[in-house]
Structures are given as structure tokens and as C-alpha cells.
Amino acid sequence: MRLPTRLVGVPLALCLAATTVLSGCSGDDGGGEGSGDSDSSPAAAETPYLDVPEGVELTAQGSELELGESATVAYEPRQNAVGALDVTVTATERASFSMFEGWELTKETRSTSPYFVRATVENVGDTDLGGRPVPLYVVDGENRLIESSVFTGTFEPCEGSTFPKKFRNGDRVKACLVYLVPDKGDLTAVSFRPDQEFDPITWTGELTKAGAGQGAKQGSGGKQGDDKKKKKSNQGGG
Numbered sequence: 001m002r003l004p005t006r007l008v009g010v011p012l013a014l015c016l017a018a019t020t021v022l023s024g025c026s027g028d029d030g031g032g033e034g035s036g037d038s039d040s041s042p043a044a045a046e047t048p049y050l051d052v053p054e055g056v057e058l059t060a061q062g063s064e065l066e067l068g069e070s071a072t073v074a075y076e077p078r079q080n081a082v083g084a085l086d087v088t089v090t091a092t093e094r095a096s097f098s099m100f101e102g103w104e105l106t107k108e109t110r111s112t113s114p115y116f117v118r119a120t121v122e123n124v125g126d127t128d129l130g131g132r133p134v135p136l137y138v139v140d141g142e143n144r145l146i147e148s149s150v151f152t153g154t155f156e157p158c159e160g161s162t163f164p165k166k167f168r169n170g171d172r173v174k175a176c177l178v179y180l181v182p183d184k185g186d187l188t189a190v191s192f193r194p195d196q197e198f199d200p201i202t203w204t205g206e207l208t209k210a211g212a213g214q215g216a217k218q219g220s221g222g223k224q225g226d227d228k229k230k231k232k233s234n235q236g237g238g
Contacts, residue, residue, distance in 0.1 A: 067205030075194035084125030093210035112180035
């Protein structure tokens with residue numbers, strides 16, 4: 001497959017009390033060319049690209065998977081630390097800005113297309129990845145790599161773009177990430193690509209419509225009610 005040409009972080013202002021919550025453009029150029037041979041099932045890498053615990057078999061770079069298939073991946077979240085994850089992308093959903101009720105949306109934000117990506121992620125490595133972002137991107141119709149959005153509070157329709165405070169070996173979460181694709185663009189694939197030289201592992205499949213209230217079941221029970229109260233309180237004071 002043709003590699004995404006650049007990483008895009010949409011500089012938008014989805015905010016509470018005028019607080020900017022999305023990071024700006026990274027300015028990185030993807031560069032390079034490569035292709036991934038599609039197989040009926042993910043292939044294990046012959047030579048691991050990073051040191052992982054014994055018994056962990058990494059999925060080959062360039063693997064092209066379907067939604068519901070799993071990949072075992074590794075990356076370096078910080079210097080001298082390697083994270084290893086089993087990742088299953090379960091759904092890609094076309095969202096609507098009507099689901100962002102209570103959040104301030106700028107004109108630039110509304111020029112994007114919102115999407116949700118749902119995944120199940122398990123830590124199979126030795127590094128505690130607590131509090132770190134789930135390392136998934138999406139690819140749009142212009143072959144750009146889009147990073148997920150970050151919120152100042154709980155976004156109930158789709159929450160879980162970062163790992164819990166403690167996320168150690170054997171821990172497993174259901175994640176939901178929000179992506180705002182520039183220029184009303186399309187989501188064409190979900191991508192694991194930790195650096196420019198990595199031949200990405202991608203997931204593709206049917207794009208479904210995000211259901212109202214579906215994301216509320218993703219979170220952590222009573223905590224949602226508290227966060228909702230906080231959001232209303234912040235808005236009243238803004």
C-alpha cells in the first residue's frame with residue numbers, strides 16, 4: 001500500500017471554557033515508499049523490529065488486516081522503553097457533530113468530518129503504559145495520517161483515547177478514539193505507524209454510523225455522571 005505522506009494534527013478548538021484541547025500540526029513528513037502484501041491472516045515478523053518479551057510474536061510490518069483481526073505490535077513510548085500490545089480494531093464509525101452537544105465548536109472544527117475508532121488493546125509487554133495515548137492513527141482520502149483528538153474532560157459518546165493510570169502486562173481495555181479529518185475528508189484505514197521508517201500495519205472494513213448513546217457504555221460507570229456535572233459547571237463559569 002502507499003504510505004501516508006504526512007502526519008496531521010488538526011489545530012482546532014474543541015473546548016470547554018475556551019480551553020484548547022487539540023494539539024497543533026506536527027510538521028512531520030512521512031516520506032518513503034513501501035507496500036504491504038495482504039494475507040488471509042496476520043503474519044508474524046521473522047525478525048522482531050524491537051526487543052519484546054519471550055513468547056511475544058510481532059505481526060509483520062505492512063500487514064493489511066480487516067476489522068476484527070488482531071495485531072501484536074511494539075513501539076518506544078519513551079527512551080529505553082519498549083511497549084508491546086495486542087490490538088484488535090473492532091469498528092470504524094462515522095460520527096456527527098450533533099453528538100458534540102455541550103462542546104464549543106469553531107468554524108474550523110466544523111470543516112472536518114468526525115469519526116470514532118473502537119479497539120480492544122492488551123498490554124503484552126513489560127512496560128507500564130499508564131496514561132499514554134493509544135498509538136493508533138487514521139488515514140484519510142488524501143493519504144494523510146491523522147492523530148486522535150484530546151479532550152479536557154470526558155466525551156461520553158467516545159472515550160478512552162488514553163490508557164488508564166496504570167496499564168501493565170495483562171491489562172486490557174476497550175478504547176474509543178475520536179478523529180477529525182480535515183476538509184470533510186474520508187476515513188480510509190486505521191494505522192499503527194510509530195515512526196516514519198515503519199511500514200504501517202493497517203485495518204480496513206465497513207464504516208458504520210455511530211449510534212447515539214453507544215459510547216456511554218464504554219466508560220467507567222458512575223464516574224461519567226461526575227464528569228458530566230463538572231462539564232456543566234465549567235461551562236457555566238466560562
